[in-house]
Amino acid sequence: MIPVYSLGLLGAFASAGIAFYALMRETDGLHRLLLTDLVEVVTLAFIALLGTDLAEALILPGLVVGVSELIALSEIFRIKEGYTRPPADTLQIEVMNTAPPILAALLVIYGIILSGFSGGAVAGLGVIFYFLSRDPGERFELIETASGYSWVLWIIAFFIFMVFPQHWFFAVMLAGSAILVKVMAKMSLIGTMRGDPDA
Amino acid sequence: MIEPTLILGLLILVIGVLSVAFVRPKTYIARLINLEIPAWGLLLIMLTYGEALALLTFIAVTAIGTFVIVRLMEWRDASC
Numbered sequence: 001m002i003p004v005y006s007l008g009l010l011g012a013f014a015s016a017g018i019a020f021y022a023l024m025r026e027t028d029g030l031h032r033l034l035l036t037d038l039v040e041v042v043t044l045a046f047i048a049l050l051g052t053d054l055a056e057a058l059i060l061p062g063l064v065v066g067v068s069e070l071i072a073l074s075e076i077f078r079i080k081e082g083y084t085r086p087p088a089d090t091l092q093i094e095v096m097n098t099a100p101p102i103l104a105a106l107l108v109i110y111g112i113i114l115s116g117f118s119g120g121a122v123a124g125l126g127v128i129f130y131f132l133s134r135d136p137g138e139r140f141e142l143i144e145t146a147s148g149y150s151w152v153l154w155i156i157a158f159f160i161f162m163v164f165p166q167h168w169f170f171a172v173m174l175a176g177s178a179i180l181v182k183v184m185a186k187m188s189l190i191g192t193m194r195g196d197p198d199a
Numbered sequence: 200m201i202e203p204t205l206i207l208g209l210l211i212l213v214i215g216v217l218s219v220a221f222v223r224p225k226t227y228i229a230r231l232i233n234l235e236i237p238a239w240g241l242l243l244i245m246l247t248y249g250e251a252l253a254l255l256t257f258i259a260v261t262a263i264g265t266f267v268i269v270r271l272m273e274w275r276d277a278s279c
Contacts, residue, residue: 004201008244011209015216015237022220030271034230037264038219041237044257045212048241051248059245059253063260070264074271087273121259190263 008049015042029077036073040066097133104130111184115176120183127188140189147185153178208243215240227272231265 019042023035047058104126111123157175160167215236222230238261245254 004205007201008205008209011213015213018213018216018220030227030275031225031230033271034227034234034268035219037234037268038216038237041234041241042212042216045241045244048244048248048250048253051250055248056250056253059250060256063253063256067260067263067267071267074267078271078274081275083271083274083278085274085278087277121255190266 005049009046012042012045012049015045029081033070033073033077037070100130100133108184111180115180117179117183119176120180121187123180124184124187127184128190131188143185143188146181150178150181150185154182202247204243205247208240208247210240211243212237212240227268231268235261 016039019035019039023032023039026032026035044059044062047055047062049055050058107126107129108123111119111121111126113119114122154175157171157178160171160174215233215238218236219230219233222233238257242254242257245257
């Protein structure tokens with residue numbers, strides 16, 4: 001009987017070998033970018049095979065670094081290859097004209113009920129979808145202001161935890177709602193990426 | 200006893216990597232769509248060990264990554 005971990009490692013090593021071989025043979029820039037994404041998936045499988053909380057703790061920052069690297073590389077690639085003319089007509093999807101208000105409202109309300117980090121993620125998803133489908137306009141200042149104030153509330157909540165521990169419930173509520181707004185504001189910025197040329 | 204989820208995940212991972220590495224027809228969009236297959240395998244591996252937070256974050260990050268690459272393709276089509 002082969003142990004589980006060895007079997008998993010064998011599969012992951014085989015996949016990594018194939019992925020790196022393909023990356024080595026590829027010459028086109030955008031194809032290489034896509035293959036870098038593939039290598040990221042495969043190498044995350046190595047960590048996931050550990051199957052402990054440590055694996056989870058290692059995967060989360062890896063993913064965040066991975067996506068920021070992808071965004072940076074795609075921008076560099078775009079400038080380097082001289083793709084400077086903005087796309088004239090983007091995808092026309094019927095659902096994106098009719099559904100946004102309802103879906104966004106449902107997701108935001110559900111996110112507020114959940115509250116905290118996961119609530120912020122759910123509500124943020126709703127706002128992303130809304131901004132993706134509709135023209136966002138220039139509301140960045142408003143979003144950034146809300147994000148800044150919620151950050152302050154979050155810090156205040158932590159001070160309440162340390163200085164007045166008997167008011168812990170108030171602090172939990174404060175921190176929960178503040179992080180909700182914070183995560184939502186940050187995620188909604190992604191939704192505006194599609195709009196103007198410099199976004 | 201090896202869990203069937205893990206076996207399935209590893210199989211899909213290897214199959215997916217093969218399908219992305221040797222993609223036919225060799226277009227960007229085909230490769231991007233095929234990228235979902237190894238991601239699915241990785242999700243099954245994470246599911247085996249109950250890494251819920253990593254799983255959810257991976258889904259969100261994949262969505263953002265797809266969005267970034269599709270945006271790059273749109274710019275490319277407009278300029279070429």
